[in-house]
Amino acid sequence: MGAHSDTAVQTADRHVALDDHALDQLFRTARTYNVFRDEAISDETIHKLYDLLKWGPTAFNAQPARYVFVRSPEAKGKLGPTLSSGNRDKTLAAPLTVIVAVDTHFHEHLPSQFPSYDARPLFESTPALIEPTIQRNGSLQGAYLILAARALGLDAGPMSGFNADLVNQAFFADGRWKANFLINLGYGTNEKRGRLPGKRHISERPLPAEQRRELGHWEMDTVIGSASNDCILTLVERLTG
Numbered sequence: 001m002g003a004h005s006d007t008a009v010q011t012a013d014r015h016v017a018l019d020d021h022a023l024d025q026l027f028r029t030a031r032t033y034n035v036f037r038d039e040a041i042s043d044e045t046i047h048k049l050y051d052l053l054k055w056g057p058t059a060f061n062a063q064p065a066r067y068v069f070v071r072s073p074e075a076k077g078k079l080g081p082t083l084s085s086g087n088r089d090k091t092l093a094a095p096l097t098v099i100v101a102v103d104t105h106f107h108e109h110l111p112s113q114f115p116s117y118d119a120r121p122l123f124e125s126t127p128a129l130i131e132p133t134i135q136r137n138g139s140l141q142g143a144y145l146i147l148a149a150r151a152l153g154l155d156a157g158p159m160s161g162f163n164a165d166l167v168n169q170a171f172f173a174d175g176r177w178k179a180n181f182l183i184n185l186g187y188g189t190n191e192k193r194g195r196l197p198g199k200r201h202i203s204e205r206p207l208p209a210e211q212r213r214e215l216g217h218w219e220m221d222t223v224i225g226s227a228s229n230d231c232i233l234t235l236v237e238r239l240t241g
Contacts, residue, residue, distance in 0.1 A: 025150055025151070025153075026147055026150050026151060030150050030155075031155070031188070032156065032157050032158065033155040033156065033157045033184070033186070033188030033189075034090045034157055034184075035090065035093075035188065035189050036093070036094050036095055036155065036157075036184070036185075036186025036187055036188055036189060037095075037186065037187045037188075037189050038095075039095060039186065039187050040071075040095055041071070041095050041096045041154070041185060041186065045152060045154070046069055046096075048152055049145070049148050049149055049152060049154075050067070052144075052148035052151060052152070053141065053144040053145045053147075053148040056140065056141060056144035058137040058140060058141065059133060059136075059137055060110060060113070060114045060119050061113045061114045062106050062107070062109075062110065062113060062114070062133065062137055063106070063109075063113060063137070063141065064102045064103050064106035064133065064134040064137050064138045064141075065100055065101070065102060065103075065137070065138040065141035065142060065180070066100075066101045066102065066103050066177050067098055067099070067100060067101070067145070068098065068099040068101065068171055069096060069097075069098055070096070070097040070098070070099060071095070071096050071097075076091075076092050076097070078170045078171065079091065079092075079097065079099075079167070079170070079171075080092055081166065081170075082162050082163050082166035082167045082170060083161065083162050083163075084161035084162060084163075086161055087159055087161040087162065087182075090157070090184065091159075091182070091184055094157070094184035094185065094186050095185065095186040095187075096184070096185045096186060097182055097183070097184050097185070098145065098182065098183045098184075098185060099167060099171060099179055099182055100138065100139075100141070100142040100145065100179075100180045100181050100182070100183060101138075101171075101172065101177040101178055101179050101180055102134035102135065102138035102177065102178055102180055103134070103176060103177055104130060104134060104175075104176055104177070104178060105176055106130075106133075106134060107119070107120050107122075107123035107124065107130070108120065110123075134178075135180070138180050139180060139181075142158070142180060142181060142183065145183060146158060146183065149183075149185055153187075154185050154186065154187065155185070155186060155187060155188030156183050156184070156185055157183065157184035157185075157188075158181060158182070158183045158184075159181065159182050159183075159184070160181045160182070162179075162182055164178070164179045167179040209238055212238050212239050213239070214239060215237065215239050215240070216237075217237070217238040217239070218235055218236065218237055218238065219234075219235070219236045219238060220233065220234065220235050220236075
C-alpha cells in the first residue's frame with residue numbers, strides 16, 4: 001500500500017500530457033483560415049477567450065498587449081479602409097477581427113502586475129527598453145490568443161497586411177496604443193470561394209430574372225483548379241443562355 005501511495009503522489013504532481021485530439025486541434029491539424037461560416041461569436045466566448053490567454057507568461061508579467069474586438073458594422077467600416085486589397089474582403093466578412101495592439105505605457109501597471117518589486121523605474125529611466133519589450137511580449141500574447149481560440153473550437157487567420165498608421169488613427173487617436181497585427185476569428189470552412197460583404201443571395205434576385213422574362217440579367221460563376229491559382233470565369237445571360 002505504501003509503494004502504491006507514493007506512486008500516486010508522484011503522478012499527481014506531474015502535468016498530464018494532452019491527448020492526440022487536443023494536440024491536433026491546437027497544432028498539427030490547425031490551419032490559417034481565410035473563410036469562416038456565417039456564425040456570430042458571442043460575448044461569452046470572447047470573455048472565455050481572454051480569460052484563457054491572460055495566463056500566458058510575459059516578462060515582468062507586463063502583459064503589454066491590448067485587444068480591440070471588431071465585430072459591429074460600424075467598427076468594420078472603420079477598419080476596412082486600413083486593410084490591404086488582399087485582406088479587405090475576407091476581413092470584412094469574418095465574424096470577428098481582433099486588433100492586437102500594444103500599450104506604450106504598460107509599465108505604469110507594473111506595481112500591480114509584478115508585485116515582487118517595483119520594476120516601473122527601470123522603464124522610466126531607460127525608455128529604450130519599452131519598444132523591444134512591447135513588441136516581443138505583445139507578439140507573444142497574440143500567439144497565446146490564437147492558441148486560446150483554437151482551444152475553444154475557433155479558427156484563426158492572423159495577418160499583417162494593413163496600414164498600421166491608419167489603424168492607429170482610426171482606433172487609437174491618443175497615441176498610447178499602437179497596432180501590432182490583426183487576427184480574424186470564426187468557425188473556419190474549407191469553402192474556397194469567400195463570401196463578398198453585402199452580396200445579395202441568389203434567392204433575392206428579381207422575379208423577371210428568376211423567370212427568365214427579360215434580357216440583361218447575367219449569371220457569373222468561377223471554377224478554380226485544386227492544384228492551381230488559375231480561374232475560369234463563366235458569364236451566362238439568363239434569357240438567351
